[in-house]
Amino acid sequence: MSVHELKRPPVADTAQWRVDLPKALEQLRHWAQVSPLQPALRHKRHGQWFVWRWIDVLRDVERLADGLRQQGFTDDSRLALSGAFEPDLLLLALAAQHVGGELLTLPDHLDAETLHKALWRSRPTHAFVQGRQAQQLWLNHGQRLLDFVALLGPAEPPQRLNRRAQGAQLWSEEGTQWQDGLTVVLEQWLNSGHSLAFPESPGSASRDRREVAPSGLLLSAEGLQRLATEIDSRLAPQGTWRRRLCDWAIAHPQKPLQRLIKNRVRRLLGFHNLHFIWQATRTPDTRSAPTWLNEFKRDIA
Structure with a gap:
């Protein structure tokens, strides 16, 4: 750097x-x-x-x-x-x-x-x-x-975090390839006053995200599509009875069994505390993203 x-x-x-x-x-x-x-x-x-x-x-x-x-x-x-x-x-x-x-x-x-x-x-x-x-x-x-x-120059180094952070936390695993990303990240962070966390590297993002369990994701449209691909890779293969059961549970989470399966998927991805996913109103088509992600999308004009 x-x-x-x-x-x-x-x-x-x-x-x-x-x-x-x-x-x-x-x-x-x-x-x-x-x-x-x-x-x-x-x-x-x-x-x-x-x-x-x-x-x-x-x-x-x-x-x-x-x-x-x-x-x-x-x-x-x-x-x-x-x-x-x-x-x-x-x-x-x-x-x-x-x-x-x-x-x-x-x-x-x-x-x-x-x-x-x-x-x-x-x-x-x-x-x-x-x-x-x-x-x-x-x-x-x-x-x-x-x-x-x-x-x-001379400055105190950042402190090691010896305990899991509490409260609302934002998460970013993007970079300057997202043209408006820095504006989005800084505005959401400074407007909210919430803690903002970053992974060690792109390769460790999934693991580090699970450790943070963020309440909000700051993602580009391309980032959301990558996330959809990651989710799909972690589910049972398409066409299997386990995948049909999982898709059914995620799409219809009204009953205890469905909620249990859906919550397990969310925890696997580090989304068990997730409340929103930032999304611009004018973005490429992301309809191929898993249905349950749509409930977290917060459109920003």
Whole structure:
């Protein structure tokens, strides 16, 4: 996870990638004041869950803002973010807002040619990039990479979480390939004041989600389709009597046996505390998703 500086061009076209969060800092300061010691962010790293309290988030954002200023970031600068949503990326996004610069998100799986075109148009002055392959692509543009920890400066490390968190929790297993994702994640998190959790990696998302048992999922339409595929893979094969029984129970959960089967499926996926799945009103067709997921979808205009 690295930050590096790009040469600034005279003109930039940032409309496609720009992120606007006018009230983000105001909301962050609110939660840091009214719930300073409550968990704000959770992330699994090296097999351990770590937690940032609201006061920790605010302090880290302020430190990162100072670090950005030392790297020449001003209110005329543009910060491009590329990678999985997790605490470092969110904290840096908020720090850029703190300084007053422009914030951009670029997909994290671009090939060299597509990345070159995106950078040529958007002209970021600074960038935060996750993943070795992505970092190498940026290095191929002749840029110097900086360590995120050095940008943050001296700070208390996040606390290990030694007990299961209680209360409402949001969950994200997305990244900057979701064009509007950062806006959605930050708005839902800062509007609600709920804890927001992230998996250690895409490959561990299902297991880590079961450990968190979130109350809300923040998913793109593509993420919802991946979830539907995951659910289907965990059920009995199509055409078998066990699958017909499961489908019948999920579609008609009025009786005890049906509720038992449905609840078992939900627990297997880490959804036994689930209350809603965020979904934009205008998304690709997701009618192939399991019927029981529809009851959790909360359409947002």
